[in-house]
Amino acid sequence: MFLSNIFQVIVICVYLRCIKAVELTFELPDNAKQCFHEDITQGTKSTVEFQVVTGGQYDVDMTLTGPRDETLYQGVKKQFDTFTWTPQHSGVYTICFSNEFSTFSHKLVYFDFQVGEEPPLPGTGEHQTALTKMESSTVNIHNSLNTIIDAQTHYRLNEAKGSKRAVDLKNRVTYWSSAEAFLVFVISIGQVMILKNFFTDTKTRNTI
Numbered sequence: 001m002f003l004s005n006i007f008q009v010i011v012i013c014v015y016l017r018c019i020k021a022v023e024l025t026f027e028l029p030d031n032a033k034q035c036f037h038e039d040i041t042q043g044t045k046s047t048v049e050f051q052v053v054t055g056g057q058y059d060v061d062m063t064l065t066g067p068r069d070e071t072l073y074q075g076v077k078k079q080f081d082t083f084t085w086t087p088q089h090s091g092v093y094t095i096c097f098s099n100e101f102s103t104f105s106h107k108l109v110y111f112d113f114q115v116g117e118e119p120p121l122p123g124t125g126e127h128q129t130a131l132t133k134m135e136s137s138t139v140n141i142h143n144s145l146n147t148i149i150d151a152q153t154h155y156r157l158n159e160a161k162g163s164k165r166a167v168d169l170k171n172r173v174t175y176w177s178s179a180e181a182f183l184v185f186v187i188s189i190g191q192v193m194i195l196k197n198f199f200t201d202t203k204t205r206n207t208i
Contacts, residue, residue: 021114023153025053028060028099028107035096040115042090048073049112050097051080053157054164056105061098067091077101110157 028034040046052058062081064073066089073083087093099107 021112023110023112025108025110028055028097028109030102030104030106031100033096033098033100035094036113037092037094038113038115039091040087040093042087044116045084045086046093046116047082047084047112047114048095049080049082050078051110051154051157052078053108053110053160055107056102058107058161060107060109061101063096063098065094065096067093108160112153 022038024036026034048064050060050062052060057077058079059077062073062075062078063071064083064085065071066087068089068091072085072093075081095111095113097109097111099105
């Protein structure tokens with residue numbers, strides 16, 4: 001399940017009713033296609049979110065197909081997107097990321113695949129009456145922590161993207177500066193040689 005050149009894998013199971021959440025960051029070479037597979041039960045709400053962190057124009061093709069080869073989602077040259085669906089059939093669902101349209105740009109792609117919904121906190125889901133103030137506070141804190149974790153993940157992705165762009169810009173400035181310095185040096189040498197030839201010709205004519 002989920003075999004790839006994976007740099008980061010996080011699998012979280014909560015209680016006996018398990019929510020399967022997988023976060024992957026992997027390299028997608030140019031002219032390449034990478035697929036991931038997950039067995040999902042009918043009626044289990046699922047969500048896939050992806051974002052291109054580095055590489056080229058920060059875009060990638062993504063396709064989600066069901067167990068009967070039906071196409072549930074197809075994104076062309078997307079930088080990021082989120083798709084939520086409820087499977088109508090049990091079976092293996094396939095997510096494919098394609099960089100086949102790129103001839104030289106490697107991509108670093110992040111995606112989050114969540115299968116199922118997180119169960120309520122112990123003692124809060126089976127309540128016959130209203131939650132107490134402490135229980136309500138606990139639920140709010142739990143939801144806030146989930147929001148913070150999600151926000152931190154996106155901040156890290158944006159930081160990585162910004163850092164890569166800054167490095168690329170720095171390299172371009174360095175290359176252009178070096179090229180300009182070399183060009184100025186060549187022009188200076190050329191001007192000196194031309195001036196030297198002028199004086200040499202004048203001296204030769206006077207001697208004759």
